[in-house]
Amino acid sequence: MMTKKIILTGDRPTGKLHIGHYIGSLKTRVAMQNSGEYDPYIMIADMQALTDNARDPEKIRNSLLQVALDYLAVGIDPEKSTILVQSQIPALNELTMHYLNLVSVSRLNRNPTVKNEIQQKGFGQSIPAGFLIYPVSQAADITAFKASVVPVGDDQEPMLEQTREVVRTFNNVYGQDVLVEPEGVFPPKGQGRLPGMDGNAKMSKSLGNAIYLADSEDEITKKVMSMYTDPTHIHVSDPGHIEGNVVFTYLDVFAEDKAKVAELKAQYQAGGLGDVKIKRYLNDVLQAALKPIRERREQYAQDPAAVYEILRQGSAKANVVANQTLTEVRAAIGINYFG
Numbered sequence: 001m002m003t004k005k006i007i008l009t010g011d012r013p014t015g016k017l018h019i020g021h022y023i024g025s026l027k028t029r030v031a032m033q034n035s036g037e038y039d040p041y042i043m044i045a046d047m048q049a050l051t052d053n054a055r056d057p058e059k060i061r062n063s064l065l066q067v068a069l070d071y072l073a074v075g076i077d078p079e080k081s082t083i084l085v086q087s088q089i090p091a092l093n094e095l096t097m098h099y100l101n102l103v104s105v106s107r108l109n110r111n112p113t114v115k116n117e118i119q120q121k122g123f124g125q126s127i128p129a130g131f132l133i134y135p136v137s138q139a140a141d142i143t144a145f146k147a148s149v150v151p152v153g154d155d156q157e158p159m160l161e162q163t164r165e166v167v168r169t170f171n172n173v174y175g176q177d178v179l180v181e182p183e184g185v186f187p188p189k190g191q192g193r194l195p196g197m198d199g200n201a202k203m204s205k206s207l208g209n210a211i212y213l214a215d216s217e218d219e220i221t222k223k224v225m226s227m228y229t230d231p232t233h234i235h236v237s238d239p240g241h242i243e244g245n246v247v248f249t250y251l252d253v254f255a256e257d258k259a260k261v262a263e264l265k266a267q268y269q270a271g272g273l274g275d276v277k278i279k280r281y282l283n284d285v286l287q288a289a290l291k292p293i294r295e296r297r298e299q300y301a302q303d304p305a306a307v308y309e310i311l312r313q314g315s316a317k318a319n320v321v322a323n324q325t326l327t328e329v330r331a332a333i334g335i336n337y338f339g
């Protein structure tokens with residue numbers, strides 16, 4: 001039997017997941033899970049979320065359940081994927097400490113994604129130390145499970161790079177092939193990021209431009225009808241633009257009838273097709289795509305105890321694997337004094 005490749009990936013629980021997460025990563029994870037070629041570990045990274053939310057733990061606590069519901073709703077299957085909670089895996093913290101000794105402060109300061117986030121979050125001179133080192137903790141997440149495959153968004157490439165550095169340094173310094181170098185799996189070019197409903201390149205909770213997997217039918221309709229289209233398309237008879245027109249971007253991603261989308265685009269560009277019509281069509285398409293997800297989510301939401309039980313069992317299984325890696329790491333360093 002071919003051994004399955006180990007996948008590790010995850011999300012920070014800072015809110016519900018939206019259709020940008022779905023297109024950018026959740027859909028790929030479900031497909032990989034169902035291919036039978038992988039052994040996936042999916043981590044709810046609450047420790048990482050706390051690195052910039054330490055004073056609002058309630059938000060992280062509440063979001064944990066929301067993210068778990070989103071996972072189950074899109075088809076992450078606990079029989080096939082191990083869903084785990086980062087804070088419940090103590091070995092990750094010790095691995096992080098060992099790795100931190102192999103990483104310089106100046107290297108931490110150079111991580112481009114972290115640099116961006118520091119700007120965006122406006123930390124100024126008060127960067128939480130835990131935030132600055134989270135890429136090293138992420139290296140612990142990945143290596144604890146000996147994952148070789150890490151499906152993530154493009155912004156996570158620097159984390160993979162830093163993880164590979166940690167792995168190489170560790171294996172060099174301690175002279176053993178204990179840790180595994182991971183490869184990132186990134187979304188196909190141009191498909192990684194769904195824009196917000198307002199036309200902003202990024203869909204995010206803080207920008208208030210997201211459609212959530214948990215949104216009701218009415219909420220979706222309201223959002224679609226208020227979507228950004230083409231500001232120069234004033235009268236129905238005016239020729240309209242497709243470029244940067246969010247309704248068409250979403251149709252390209254979600255509509256199965258590509259011929260119909262092509263026809264609508266041609267009509268819109270020629271003039272004579274109104275925004276309301278294309279929005280109604282997008283609404284039908286989105287409602288059809290999101291209904292089964294929302295219904296599954298509602299079912300799981302009726303029994304939070306059962307969802308926590310899935311997380312507890314996943315974390316228990318993950319602990320066995322992470323503890324084994326930690327034992328090997330301790331032995332490689334030579335701090336296994338008592339056998």
Ligand code: TRP
Pocket residue numbers: 008009010011012043045048138141142150152156
């Ligand atoms: N940094 C990731 C994010 O912000 C979440 C994450 C934590 C992660 N640990 C990970 C992703 C390990 C992949 C592998 O979305």
